[in-house]
Amino acid sequence: MNNIRSLWAETFGTFWLVFGGCGSAVFAAAWPELGIGFAGVALAFGLTVLTMAYAVGHISGGHFNPAVTVGLWAGGRFEARNVLPYVVAQVVGAILAAFVLYWIASGKPGWDLAANGLASNGYGDHSPDKYSLAAAFATEVVLTAFFLIVIMGSTHKLAPTGAAPIAIGLALTLIHLISIPITNTSVNPARSTGPALLEGGIALAQLPLFWVAPLIGGALGGWIYRTLLCEN
Numbered sequence: 001m002n003n004i005r006s007l008w009a010e011t012f013g014t015f016w017l018v019f020g021g022c023g024s025a026v027f028a029a030a031w032p033e034l035g036i037g038f039a040g041v042a043l044a045f046g047l048t049v050l051t052m053a054y055a056v057g058h059i060s061g062g063h064f065n066p067a068v069t070v071g072l073w074a075g076g077r078f079e080a081r082n083v084l085p086y087v088v089a090q091v092v093g094a095i096l097a098a099f100v101l102y103w104i105a106s107g108k109p110g111w112d113l114a115a116n117g118l119a120s121n122g123y124g125d126h127s128p129d130k131y132s133l134a135a136a137f138a139t140e141v142v143l144t145a146f147f148l149i150v151i152m153g154s155t156h157k158l159a160p161t162g163a164a165p166i167a168i169g170l171a172l173t174l175i176h177l178i179s180i181p182i183t184n185t186s187v188n189p190a191r192s193t194g195p196a197l198l199e200g201g202i203a204l205a206q207l208p209l210f211w212v213a214p215l216i217g218g219a220l221g222g223w224i225y226r227t228l229l230c231e232n
Helices: 001-026 035-058 067-073 079-103 133-154 165-183 189-199 201-205 209-229
Strands: none
Touching: 001 035, 001 189, 001 201, 035 165, 067 079, 067 189, 067 209, 079 189, 133 165, 133 189, 133 209, 189 201, 189 209
C-alpha cells in the first residue's frame, strides 16, 4: 500500500460520496415536478460508493468512512497504525465537499444556508420525521453494523470476484431507504461532519451522536463477522 496515494484516494472518494449524496438532496430531491425524492437520494449515495469503489478501491480499499475503517480494524482486516490517517483524509474530503456544495447552492437566488441546509443529520427536532435521540442512536448502530457485515462478507476471498462494490453500493442504498426519515442517514461520521460544520447550530450540536453511534456500529459489525460468521 502506497500510503500517500491511499490517503488521496480516501479524500477523493469521501469528497465524491458527500458531494454526490448530499448534493442530490440539496439540488435535486425537492425540485418542482421532477424532484428525485428520498428514494433518489438513497440511490445517489449508493452510486457514489459503487463508482468510487471501482475507481480507487484498488488503491486504498475504498473505505470513505471512519466507521468502515474502524470496523475493518475490528474485523482484523486493517492495521491500527493506518486508522487515524485514513479518518483524517476522509474528514478532509467531506469538509471540502461541503464547502463546494455551499458555494454552488449559494448561487441560487433565495437559497439560505440556515433555512435550506446541506443535508445534515439529526434527531429530535432536527430529525426529518422527529425521531428521538434513542431511536436515532439505535438506528445508526444497527445499520452501520450490518453495513460492515456486508462489506466484510462481499470482500472475502471466497466471495464472487468483482461483485463487492455492487453489494456495498446496494447495501448503502437500502440503509438510506430505511433511515432517511429517522436521521437523514449518517452511518458515516465524515459525511455528517462536513455539512454540520458549515450549518452550525443544532446540526453541529448533535454531531457527536453521528460519530459515536456509527463507530460503535462499525466496530460491532467487524467483530461479529470476524468472530461469529467467518471461520478464517
